[in-house]
Amino acid sequence: MPSLPVSLPRSRGFTLFELLVVLLLTGVAAGLAGIGMQRGLARAAEQNALNQMVNALRAARVHAIVTGQPAQTRFDLDARTVQGPVGPASQWPASLHLRLHTAQALGAAYEFYPDGGASGGNIGVSDGARAWRIDVAWLTGSVRLRELP
Structure with a gap:
């Protein structure tokens, strides 16, 4: 019986060019993801710093009401720290710029009184593109x- 030529299935592989294109696209995608992640982390750090400032101010109010004595939250603009009446000082990122409006006699501080009142004022916070008050x-x-528009 005559033997018929057997045709083996041709194995299909990838060319070197196709592999290089895939590696290039993977690298570009990883770079873009890294940039997006870095921006997200920076925004999270800013939001955390804002929350720490607000919490330090609110803690001073509660402390004044509970103890019956005035309590202050102090801002050190050179060291970029905020210190409430209790707990450690917290630092904000260098990207945030603060502008304090408070009673002149208090300097860079806000005072809260046992009746729940305060010295009053506001803090303008900006990072260049975004601003809060x-x-x-x-x-x-x-x-x-x-957040300001």
Whole structure:
């Protein structure tokens, strides 16, 4: 019986060019993901710093009401730290710029009183592209953070 030529299935592989294109696209995608992640981490650090400022101010109000003594939250603009009446000082990122409006006699501080009131004022915070304002109401001592348009 005559033997028929057997045709083996041709194995299909990738060319070197195709592999290089895939590696290039993977590298570009990883780079873009890294940039996006870095921006997200920077925004998270800014939001964390804003929350720490608001919490330090609110803690001073509560401390004044509970102890019956005035309590302060102090800002050190050179060291970029905020210190409430209790707990450690917290630092904000160098990308955030603060502008304090408070009672002149207090310097870079806000004072809260046992009746719930405060010295009042506000803090303007910006990072170049975005801006926030932390308001401290003098009558009620309430602290409110809002993003500015």
